[in-house]
Structure formats: C-alpha cells, structure tokens
Amino acid sequence: MASADKFHEIFWCRPHHISNVCPAKIQKVHLHEGEWGTSGSVIQWHYNIDGNDHVAKEIVEAIDEENKSVTFKVIEGDLMKEYKSFRIIVQAIPKGDATYVHWTLEYEKLNKDVLAPIKILGFVVHVSEDIDDHLVQA
DSSP states (O other): OOOHHHHHHHHHTOGGGHHHHOTTTEEEEEEEESOTTOTTOEEEEEEEETTEEEEEEEEEEEEETTTTEEEEEEEEEGGGGTEEEEEEEEEEEEETTEEEEEEEEEEEESSTTSOOOHHHHHHHHHHHHHHHHHHHHO
16 A cells, blocks of 8 residues: 555646556646646646546645645536536545545536536546555555
C-alpha cells in the first residue's frame, strides 16, 4: 500500500502523471490556467468510462496539505450535462501501515431523472487502485 503522502502528492502536484499510470482510464490531463499544485488552477481531464470518452474541466478549489485532500470543482464538460454542480474531493488518510483513500462526490442533479453518479464512483475506485499499484512499484 502506498503512503498517504505519495497518494496525496500525485493529486496535489502531479495529476498530469495519472494518465501515465492508468492510460486506459485517463488519456490526458492538461493545465489550462495557473500552475500544477496550486489552488485556482484549471485542469482538463480526458477520461474513459465503459468505452465512452469524456471530458471534465475543473478548478482546483482547495488543497489541504495537513489533511492530505484536494477539492476539484467541475466547471465544464460531460458531467455538466446532467448535474448543476459537481465537486470531487479526494483525501488520503494514513492508518498505521495502510492508507485509506476517501472520495467524496458532491453534486446537484439537473432533474430527478438523472441517476446518481455510481459509474463515476466505480471509476475513481479503479483509478485509486491503479495509482496505488504504481506508487508501490516506484
């Protein structure tokens, strides 16, 4: 299991490396504004779920080094077709020799017919596993 510090660092400072870690899931990560590792930066993700390509442009809303969390607010892309707002918080929590990765998806649906983002949740779990495997080998 990778350390919480290493896991947090990849989302905080090096999200563009995630496309190298799990290229079948995340094809590209581009910096549109700001600098890697800083709040207020704008990042665009190109990802694939169930064989379908998607795009999400996000603002790095908050970086909490002490609690090892990063908050991303989606501002454009495919998620905005179904949700009024969508925020993703990823936190790496050290527990002895283990690391727990806590994902929080905060969203508001455009209407009651929109499904909960269960596929997104499954996707981030698999991305976490790929990142952990990569960091353990590094």
